[in-house]
Amino acid sequence: MGLKINNVGREFNGKKVVQNISFEAAPGEIIGLLGKSGCGKSTVLRAVSGLDNGYEGTVEINGTVSGGVDKSTGFIFQEPRLMPWLNALENVTFGLKGSKEEQQKLGRKYLTDVGLAAHEELYPKELSGGMAQRVAIARALITSPEVLLLDEPFSALDAFTKMQLQDLLLNIWREYNTTIVLVTHDIEEATYLCDKIVVLKDQPGTVGHELTLNEPRPRDRGSAELAAYKTEILGNLDLENI
């Protein structure tokens, strides 16, 4: 159960961009996909999400081979991608079934979870970058996904907001016990959040290294243990060939 990626490969215009990507995430595990720009992290995540289905290999979610966009997954992008004509609550509840009252009740619960209970009426242009990304997180959570896929979700935010949202993500993960796949190029972020990190090598993207972080939470961002993981990752990033 959980997530199983078997030999995923993807070609664009006759060129292999990623190949033989395999990794697994147990239910409730946070797994990071880390690598240099262009190594194929987003390509792999799009295959896992079903947003792209032109890949080789298989993606299994809870034991079932996925054949497209799976209702049990939620996606969070680098930018919030909110609808500008809808307020925060309407963005979160957009597309939900049920009566307006039911939708609003559910929407308010998730807005509360992301710390925006008092801001449901604000429109995207009235939200800070961090608030907008909180709305995007609430929108992804409202369908109760078993697997949450995040593509560099905090990379556009300032350092302080980024740390706040990383902690928010851990709170949500604790509450909902979702399996999480996090694409990031941020080594600090990966070691702070993840149970397992898959380091991709590029051209074509392949799994270069995998490490398991047996570190209890809450983690200390400045600890010697995390520093040792960072060193291990840096040693496997092939930085001489940037």
Ligand SMILES: Nc1ncnc2c1ncn2[C@@H]1O[C@H](COP(=O)(O)OP(=O)(O)OP(=O)(O)O)[C@@H](O)[C@H]1O
């Ligand atoms: N739809 C597409 N058509 C053609 N080439 C593509 C397409 N999508 C991705 N690529 C190419 O695949 C390679 C990997 O891209 P991808 O976005 O997966 O990398 P990444 O590791 O997520 O990069 P970054 O960290 O910069 O976001 C790149 O060379 C990119 O140009």
